[in-house]
Amino acid sequence: MKGYWKYFRKKLLWLLITTIFAFVLNFLLPTLMPGDPVAGIVSRLAQGMSTSTGVKEIYENYAEQFGINKPIIEQFFIYVRNVFRGEFGVSFTQYPRPVSDIIKSAVTWTIALQLPAIIVGWILGNTLGAVAAYRKGPFDKALLPLSILISNFPAFGMAVILLVIFAVRLRWFPTSGGYGFDMIPTLSWGFVASVLHHYVLPFLSIVLITIGGQAIGMRSMAIYELNADYVKYSRFMGIKDNQIVKYVFRNAMLPQLTGLALSIGTMVGGSIVAETIFSYPGLGTTILSAIKGQDYPLVSAVTLIITIMVLIVNFLVEVFYGFVDPRIRATQAE
Amino acid sequence: MRNTLKSIFKDGKFRLGFGILVFLLLMIFLYPLFVPNPPLEIIGRGTFFPPGVYVSNLDSVSGAPIYSLTLADAEAKRLASKLSLEDRAEMKTYLLAVGVPEEQINIEDTAALLALWAEKYDPKLNVKGMIFAKLQYYRRLNDKLVSLLDSEGLILARETDGVLEKTGQVLPLDYVNIGEVSSVRVLPLGTDNFGRDVLTELVKATGVSLQIGLIAGSIATAIGLVLGLISGYVGGWLDDLIMFFTNLLIVIPSLIILILISYSISQSERGPTTIAIVIGLTSWVWTTKAVRAQVISLRNRDHVNLSKLSGHSTASIILRDILPYIASYVVMAFILQISSAILAEASLSILGLGPKTTLVPTLGLMMNWAMIYQAHILGKWWAYFPVIVVIALITFSMNLINTSLDQIFNPALRE
Numbered sequence: 022m023k024g025y026w027k028y029f030r031k032k033l034l035w036l037l038i039t040t041i042f043a044f045v046l047n048f049l050l051p052t053l054m055p056g057d058p059v060a061g062i063v064s065r066l067a068q069g070m071s072t073s074t075g076v077k078e079i080y081e082n083y084a085e086q087f088g089i090n091k092p093i094i095e096q097f098f099i100y101v102r103n104v105f106r107g108e109f110g111v112s113f114t115q116y117p118r119p120v121s122d123i124i125k126s127a128v129t130w131t132i133a134l135q136l137p138a139i140i141v142g143w144i145l146g147n148t149l150g151a152v153a154a155y156r157k158g159p160f161d162k163a164l165l166p167l168s169i170l171i172s173n174f175p176a177f178g179m180a181v182i183l184l185v186i187f188a189v190r191l192r193w194f195p196t197s198g199g200y201g202f203d204m205i206p207t208l209s210w211g212f213v214a215s216v217l218h219h220y221v222l223p224f225l226s227i228v229l230i231t232i233g234g235q236a237i238g239m240r241s242m243a244i245y246e247l248n249a250d251y252v253k254y255s256r257f258m259g260i261k262d263n264q265i266v267k268y269v270f271r272n273a274m275l276p277q278l279t280g281l282a283l284s285i286g287t288m289v290g291g292s293i294v295a296e297t298i299f300s301y302p303g304l305g306t307t308i309l310s311a312i313k314g315q316d317y318p319l320v321s322a323v324t325l326i327i328t329i330m331v332l333i334v335n336f337l338v339e340v341f342y343g344f345v346d347p348r349i350r351a352t353q354a355e
Numbered sequence: 356m357r358n359t360l361k362s363i364f365k366d367g368k369f370r371l372g373f374g375i376l377v378f379l380l381l382m383i384f385l386y387p388l389f390v391p392n393p394p395l396e397i398i399g400r401g402t403f404f405p406p407g408v409y410v411s412n413l414d415s416v417s418g419a420p421i422y423s424l425t426l427a428d429a430e431a432k433r434l435a436s437k438l439s440l441e442d443r444a445e446m447k448t449y450l451l452a453v454g455v456p457e458e459q460i461n462i463e464d465t466a467a468l469l470a471l472w473a474e475k476y477d478p479k480l481n482v483k484g485m486i487f488a489k490l491q492y493y494r495r496l497n498d499k500l501v502s503l504l505d506s507e508g509l510i511l512a513r514e515t516d517g518v519l520e521k522t523g524q525v526l527p528l529d530y531v532n533i534g535e536v537s538s539v540r541v542l543p544l545g546t547d548n549f550g551r552d553v554l555t556e557l558v559k560a561t562g563v564s565l566q567i568g569l570i571a572g573s574i575a576t577a578i579g580l581v582l583g584l585i586s587g588y589v590g591g592w593l594d595d596l597i598m599f600f601t602n603l604l605i606v607i608p609s610l611i612i613l614i615l616i617s618y619s620i621s622q623s624e625r626g627p628t629t630i631a632i633v634i635g636l637t638s639w640v641w642t643t644k645a646v647r648a649q650v651i652s653l654r655n656r657d658h659v660n661l662s663k664l665s666g667h668s669t670a671s672i673i674l675r676d677i678l679p680y681i682a683s684y685v686v687m688a689f690i691l692q693i694s695s696a697i698l699a700e701a702s703l704s705i706l707g708l709g710p711k712t713t714l715v716p717t718l719g720l721m722m723n724w725a726m727i728y729q730a731h732i733l734g735k736w737w738a739y740f741p742v743i744v745v746i747a748l749i750t751f752s753m754n755l756i757n758t759s760l761d762q763i764f765n766p767a768l769r770e
Contacts, residue, residue: 035602039603039606039607042603042607046607046612046615047615050612050616051615051618051619165758166368166755169751169754169755169758170751172754173694173747173750173751173753173754174750174751175698175701175702175743175746175747175750177702178743178746178747181726181731182740182743184731185731185734189731189732237758283605283606286605286606286607286608286609286610286611287610289608290609290610290611291610291702294610294702294705294706297705297726298705298731308614308706309706312614312618312706312707312708320618321615324611324614324615327608328607331606331607332606332607
């Protein structure tokens with residue numbers, strides 16, 4: 022287990038570095054652009070205001086809040102301090118609701134939607150890919166192009182098509198929202214049923230996209246493993262096919278797990294866009310309305326939260342990976 | 356080289372992917388030759404006109420030569436098109452109320468329904484339990500039906516000083532030849548929310564999106580290739596530094612970086628090229644990582660060592676002894692970069708951060724407008740579905756090409 026702790030510490034350090042980097046990016050990219058963000062905010066807020074003292078007042082107020090008059094390093098630390106206190110400022114579009122409040126409710130919806138969807142899609146995709154590689158023949162021939170087609174389908178396109186077929190045409194599911202518009206979020210049966218009813222289509226659209234991509238990856242991994250020397254050797258040894266398949270599956274799955282860790286960011290990005298099609302009350306819809314309303318504090322907070330969520334999930338997958346792959350422990354123990 | 360090309364073109368998957376791509380390119384280049392209208396011209400006064408052939412009403416009435424045709428089903432068709440499903444259902448309700456047995460009523464059969472109606476409808480009859488408003492409705496409906504059955508046609512008149520003067524008559528047997536009507540516009544995919552011809556716009560948008568993909572893909576592949584070569588061949592602290600940043604950027608969702616940058620660029624400066632450059636600058640990480648891995652496996656091959664011993668410069672070794680070996684790989688990466696850049700542009704545009712320009716359309720912008728105007732909820736499929744199909748065709752074809760190239764250059768994957 023000593024090797025594992027070393028691996029764990031390394032990954033933890035990496036999480037720390039990437040988080041700091043995420044903070045820097047989130048802080049730096051908007052500030053480095055021509056024109057400071059505060060001036061932009063003020064020009065939007067002060068539209069139609071005639072007194073210049075009023076405009077100046079607003080500018081100074083925000084300049085104070087963002088600390089724009091101070092050197093850039095100090096600004097950064099003010100920013101980090103504010104984030105850790107949960108102070109993302111006040112939303113412009115949903116004034117006077119604080120940004121942290123909006124984020125808090127949106128994050129729950131997004132995690133509840135995407136995490137199960139990606140996990141289910143990953144498991145189904147890998148199983149299909151492995152079966153295709155092992156069975157070959159017509160199953161493989163049909164599955165591969167289909168997987169390529171589905172996985173290259175933009176996530177929002179899949180969302181629109183599912184929406185039109187099942188919600189608009191067949192009316193099996195609602196077209197938008199996370200729960201019925203006539204409901205108040207409580208833990209009643211009616212509310213839970215409504216949430217589940219609204220959950221199906223967004224969930225399916227993410228699962229389908231994930232299945233396609235994972236099946237392709239797993240198929241090539243499994244084919245590669247099936248041709249490996251240890252498989253031939255096992256066959257000579259007379260080990261049963263079932264047992265060999267188990268070995269192959271395990272070996273092929275491990276790179277897929279790293280693949281999952283690396284591609285989780287892309288997946289979340291795609292699903293965030295898909296969310297907006299269903300007006301799901303998650304981070305995707307939040308950032309869409311924030312962008313439309315030029316709500317700078319909200320945009321900045323959502324991007325930071327999504328990044329940090331992805332980093333944490335990525336970290337958890339890698340921790341899990343180190344746990345299941347004995348080779349990791351072995352290399353670290355040397 | 357020729358053999359490789361031959362085996363590439365023998366592959367079914369490659370042919371399919373290549374065929375789709377060539378078809379799209381041909382559309383982009385040939386379509387404007389046949390339909391030279393500007394792609395963003397607003398022609399429709401209204402939103403979402405359905406696909407079809409639009410014939411000028413005035414021209415067909417007054418300009419085109421008139422032919423008389425006696426078509427047996429013309430009248431039935433005319434009636435059927437004017438009698439809505441709701442009206443039919445209401446007629447059935449009335450007939451049931453006056454005591455016609457249900458099995459005699461067939462609302463699908465227009466002629467039979469009208470005959471039954473003419474026989475049973477009595478405007479003076481007070482049907483029991485029917486409110487006055489409903490009776491009035493049936494009276495209006497009856498008037499409409501009577502005027503429908505009228506075979507006089509329409510009279511055309513011109514107004515001068517408040518007096519109508521008959522200038523012509525349109526008879527039920529009058530027909531015009533579409534080819535002889537002076538103004539006809541075919542809108543195979545209708546119009547969008549601004550009243551623009553969707554197909555013309557779509558062709559232009561496909562071209563622009565492919566350009567975005569090409570620019571972004573070239574930038575990303577170039578950066579990825581250079582960094583990967585340096586990192587893999589030179590090694591040392593440069594390798595550590597490059598890999599550090601690559602690994603950092605790989606875990607941070609590129610869409611988020613894209614959102615942050617695009618949001619920071621002011622709207623007026625966000626043209627398609629700017630967006631393409633931004634996408635290119637944020638998507639090189641995978642190429643870097645892959646090229647580096649390939650170069651490391653090549654670095655200690657005999658032929659490279661021989662070149663080193665012969666005193667060739669690093670640049671020449673990279674150019675002559677390493678690049679040719681990873682060329683196929685770089686081409687594949689480039690293809691994937693193009694398709695993912697097109698997707699990235701579409702995603703950004705849907706979030707409202709795409710190219711802000713009224714001069715050129717992109718696939719993402721078309722999608723964005725269709726979503727804003729709720730084309731998918733309203734059932735205006737022509738505004739969004741063709742766009743999704745084109746995006747899917749582009750990415751599908753490029754990935755097919757990529758997969759088949761992969762199978763050819765990577766024999767382990769062959770069946």
